[in-house]
Amino acid sequence: MDPLSALRDYTIRGDLDKIVRVNDDFRFGSDYTFPCNAETAYRSKQGNLYTLETLVYYIKNHHIKHTDYMHDARAHRIPAVTFTDRKTLLDYLTGKVASSDSIVWNPPKFPEEYRPDASAFDADSNNNNSNSKNMDVDDARDSKLGVAQDETEQMDYISVIRSIEKPLKDREAILECKNRDFYSVLVASTKREEERQRIESQQRKDGLVAKSRLMGADERGLGLGYGDEMMGFDSKPKMHLKGGKIGEGVPIILVPSAFQTLITIYNVKEFLEDGVFVPTDVKVKQMKGARPECVTVQKKFSRDRVVTAYEVRDKPSALKPEDWERVVAVFVLGKEWQFKDWPFKDHVELFNKIIGFYMRFEDDSVESAKTVKQWNVKIISISKNKRHQDRAAALEFWDRLEEFVRSRSHS
Structure with missing residues (x-):
């Protein structure tokens, strides 16, 4: 009985608990004993033969989540079954299928025709021709046995070599870098890019100022000097129009207070300013649970390089009527109760006066x-x-917001 067939037999019978490891061997009850590192006939899609140790650990843990299984296997220093092999391997070991294309059996034992026949060595036979024939048969058999033995010895050497091979890294472990914080690297890179853009903008500043002074008032921006807007700053904060009146102060962006949304008061600054999404639970740990009442964010990057300050809040109930006139955007949670007691009669009025954003992961249902x-x-x-795609998402937010504010200013 080979290791793979024995494991399949015990799995189908429900006797996996009788497979016990003793030192470097697996004992299958009182039936069989195999080395833990013995190669089985099951070949992975990556080309290697799975060892008995790998298959025993997998079949006893196949019910757990694959990522948890991979983590536990690495912790026990046991090569893991790949995700692509899981289903077909499980079907074979549990008896759902009788065979698999992944099974590559070792060369079979010597067939009966290669085994010496006792009748060929009859002591009562004195016939020379018979002896000659028997000798010819023996020579042929010895020749065949020699070839088979050479092949077997060659296979044994390969098995010995493979048995002592140990994978140092798999495709997941190779990505692990201890004591490295790639978030700080990304932020530093982003800041260098912003500094480069600032220098380029400064170099064009003198020419733009001179050009703006020569232009008529009708050629200037909406409420802003053309030169001011193109140089990368506002002469005064943008205002939100409501009912034909301009709200006083800095524009406000509302975010949900619930943690089940992607953007919260904790991580909104990194996302909108640096273009990097940091999960809320990570930010809570970094901030040691300190909940800010209000966060100030600046639009530091966009296609027109305008820098504008915004307030971000997550407690709409604390807003005064005059504060609501400054609200320009809201990140929605997707729940009706988020808008309870808001000063709008319905969703139509709400999202006509305030632009709404809903953040989601691209592979969500x-x-x-x-x-x-x-x-x-x-x-x-x-x-x-x-995470390198976060910047494009943040830029999309700013573009949508500015487009909305411009459309409201014309209405």
């Missing part, structure tokens, strides 16, 4: 955005892992 798709809000998607 469609159901997660089912409610907000019924509202007049902008859905912005980010990746769970590709």
Whole structure:
């Protein structure tokens, strides 16, 4: 019985608890004993043969989440079964399928025709021709046995070599870098890029100022000097129009206070200023639980390089009537109760006067955005892992916000 067949037999019988490791061997009850590092006939899609140790650990832990299984296998220094092999391997070991293309059996034992026949050595036979024939048969058999033995010895050498090979890294472990904070590297890189852009803008400043002074008032920006806007700063803060009146002070952006949303009072500054998404739970630990009442963010990057300050708050109930006139945007949670006691009669009025944004992971289910798709809000998607794409999402927010403010100023 080979290790793979024995493991399949015990799995189907429900006797996995009888497979016990003793030093460097696995004992299958009182039936079989195999070395833990013995190669089985099951070949992974990556080309290597799985060892008995790998398959025993997998079949006893196949019910847990694959990422947890990979982590536990690394902790026990046991090579893991790859994700692509899990389903077909489990089906074979549990008996759902009778065979698999991944199984590569070792060369079979010597067939009966290679085994010496006792009748060929009859002591009562004195016939020379018979002896000659028997000798010819023996020579042929010895020749075949020699070839088979050479092949077997060669396979044994390969097995010995493979048995002592140990993988140092897999495709997940190789990505691990201890004591490295790549977030700080990304922020530093972003700041260097902003400094480069600032220097370039400064170099163009003198020419733009001279040009703006020569232009008529009708050629200037909406409420801003053309030179001021193009140079990268505002002569006065942008205002939110409501009912034809301009709200006083810095514009306000509202975020949910609930943690189940992606953007909160804790991580909004890194996202809107630096273009980097940091999970809320990570920011809470960094800030040691200190909850800010208000956060000031600046639009430091966009296609027109304008720098504008905004207040970010997460307690709408604390806003005064005059504060509501300064609210320009809101990150929605996707729940009706978020807008309870807000000074708007319905969603139509709310999202006509305030632009709404809904942040989601790009691979989230469609159901997660089912409610907000019924509202007049902008859905912005980010990746769970590709942080270099966050900057484009933040830029999309600023572009949408400025477009909305300009449209309101014309209405």
